[in-house]
Structure formats: C-alpha cells, structure tokens
Amino acid sequence: MADLKFKPVRHDQAAFLAKARQRPGFAEAYEALELEYALAGQMLKARTKAGLTQDAVAERMGTTKSAISRLESAGRHAPSLATLKRYAAAVGCDLQVKLVPHEAT
Template sequence: MSLDELKKEAFKNPHFKKEYDALEDEFQFIATLLTMRQKAGLTQDLLAEKMGTTTRSIIRLESGSGNPGWKTLQKYAHACGFKIQLQYTH
C-alpha cells in the first residue's frame, strides 16, 4: 500500500482526520523550514555547522519533535539566508 493510499484509508476514520487536521499548522511550519533549507542548498550537516549546533538538533527541529525558541528559529532562518516573521490571523 502506498503512502497516499494509506492516508486515504486513514482519513475514513473521523477521529483520525480530526487529529490530523489539528496538526496542519505544525506540518506547514515544518514544510516551511525544509523549503528554506533546500532553497539555501544546505544539508542538515551544513546548516548545523552554520548555526553552531548539532545535526541531531536540526533533525529534531525539522521533524517537529523539538520545541524551539524564537532565537533558534531566527538562527535557522538567517543561516538559510531568510528572515523570519511572526504573523497572526483571526
């Protein structure tokens, strides 16, 4: 079974779909981090070196298993050549 087929099957369960949808913002945030790093042409190892941290820290950040502070997010963005901004919507 492919990942798309598995996802389609899982979405038939309303509880699963609700929980998945609740994580949408987090998934989008992680995708944004990955896009920044890829556009910068950096590997996780190179990014870690530029930030003065470990590759394991980058992996945790990009997997969503960490809880980074604002300064860490700024360092990540700057190391990739980007500026990070906070926005809100209602």
C-alpha cells in the same frame, strides 16, 4: 569537515498523505498539528532552496545535525523564536511571525 553537498531525497508528499489519510484517526491528528507541519514544510523548502544539508545548517548554527532533524520534525519539538531566527539566518531567510484574526462567521 562534514560533506556539505546537498543531495535531495525524492518524496511525493501528496501520495504519502493520500495513503496516510486512510488510517483511522490520521485526519484528526494531522489537523491538530497543521501549523507545525506548515512550519516544518517551510523550513525544509528554505533549506532545499539554499542547497544546504542538515549538517551544513547545524554547522552554521553551532549545533548538531540531530538538533536540526528535530527542528524539522513537525510535532516532536516546539522551537523557540530565538532558535527559529537562527535557523532562518542559517538558510538565508528572515523570520516573520504574525497573528491573523479569526474570520467572521
């Protein structure tokens, strides 16, 4: 059985983004994937809060660690709602999806 003890990796997202924004084209590319990055961030936060490793989530979902890694990587994979529901259940969450009207200009 895999080692399921969670060991968080220290990461300063603000510093990473500040440095990355200096690269040409980064801002446009990042904004194009804003929703995907927001979802990936929520997934990572939920898994961290649950104290689970990618291996543990994979075991709960009946899949592999590499599949979980792809799910948590913004812009590389577009998961189905069914997969997102299974992920949410594995980390002890409910999935909510909503459509928000555009703001009037």
